Amino acid sequence: MDTITDSPTSLRPPKSTDKHDIPTLQAGGFSAAVDAYAGESDPDPTSRQMRLWFLSLLGSQESVKALWARLIKGEVATLSLESLGTARFCVLAPEGPRRWRFLTASLQTVVGYQGVLVPEAALYGAERPDFLLLPRSDEEAASLHYRFLNRRLDLPLHPLWTDWLWDRGQRTGEIVGLDALGKKAYRCVPDPDALARDLGAAIRQGSLSLPDDPNAGET
Numbered sequence: 202m203d204t205i206t207d208s209p210t211s212l213r214p215p216k217s218t219d220k221h222d223i224p225t226l227q228a229g230g231f232s233a234a235v236d237a238y239a240g241e242s243d244p245d246p247t248s249r250q251m252r253l254w255f256l257s258l259l260g261s262q263e264s265v266k267a268l269w270a271r272l273i274k275g276e277v278a279t280l281s282l283e284s285l286g287t288a289r290f291c292v293l294a295p296e297g298p299r300r301w302r303f304l305t306a307s308l309q310t311v312v313g314y315q316g317v318l319v320p321e322a323a324l325y326g327a328e329r330p331d332f333l334l335l336p337r338s339d340e341e342a343a344s345l346h347y348r349f350l351n352r353r354l355d356l357p358l359h360p361l362w363t364d365w366l367w368d369r370g371q372r373t374g375e376i377v378g379l380d381a382l383g384k385k386a387y388r389c390v391p392d393p394d395a396l397a398r399d400l401g402a403a404i405r406q407g408s409l410s411l412p413d414d415p416n417a418g419e420t
Contacts, residue, residue: 224382226258226291228278231267233260233316235280239335239379239386240291250277251291254333254379255386256318259308265316272318273298296320325352334387343367346376346389354393356400359412369399 224235237257243250256272258265272278272293281288293301300321308315323333325348332349336342347363358366370376370389375396379386403409 222282223259224280224282226256226268226278226280228268228271228276231264231271233258233264233268235259235382237381237383238280239333239381239384240294241377241379241388243292249290251280251289251380252294253291253318254294254320254388255323255335255381255384256293257383258316258318260314262314265305265314269303269316269318273301273303293318294320296322325349329353330393331388331390334385334389336385336387339385342385342387346370346387349389350391354391354396356393356397361412362400362409365403365409369396373399 224238225232226235235256236259237255238253239255240251240253243252253272258268268278275292275295277290277292279288280291302319302321302324304317304319306315307313319335320333321327322329322331323335330353332353334342334345334349336345343363343366346367347358347360350366351358367376370391373392373395375389375391377388379388400409404411
């Protein structure tokens with residue numbers, strides 16, 4: 202279960218060596234260990250909830266599937282960490298049931314079963330302007346961002362601009378790192394008009410060079 206067919210990112214999170222450092226998700230009387238998640242605070246500060254954009258559950262098949270069903274219905278779950286004595290209320294990001302993928306695998310361990318909830322936004326081929334990045338490493342983040350961005354925008358982009366596009370996205374807030382465990386995760390909401398203006402300005406100022414192809418890099 203290393204990849205989603207439609208995405209170049211790896212989904213297998215690193216496993217913690219200390220069971221007390223692994224959070225537990227609880228809802229409707231069911232619980233499972235969480236070896237990876239990514240989320241953000243709800244825009245409504247009064248809700249005090251975290252919106253989950255990625256979740257990997259370990260436990261019995263019954264518990265993992267029951268939690269998945271409750272989360273998809275929009276129920277609130279509790280994410281707790283024993284070692285810190287903390288807990289947070291959380292819900293799935295409001296994508297709608299059809300925009301989530303539930304991937305499962307049987308494991309040769311005592312926990313027995315893994316379920317991973319991934320939104321459509323993490324799929325490379327998704328027909329939507331925003332996207333979720335789940336890079337396998339810090340080094341892969343910028344190149345992965347370029348691939349997803351180039352797939353979604355009509356603007357002619359060039360691989361030479363990969364690092365500039367990544368730095369600009371973080372600077373403008375079009376790329377936001379999520380609160381995550383066991384996995385790097387970034388929410389990306391491009392602004393094509395602002396990007397076109399910034400590209401034009403960077404080329405005129407010499408911050409970006411045009412590639413040899415005279416048709417590439419035009420704004």
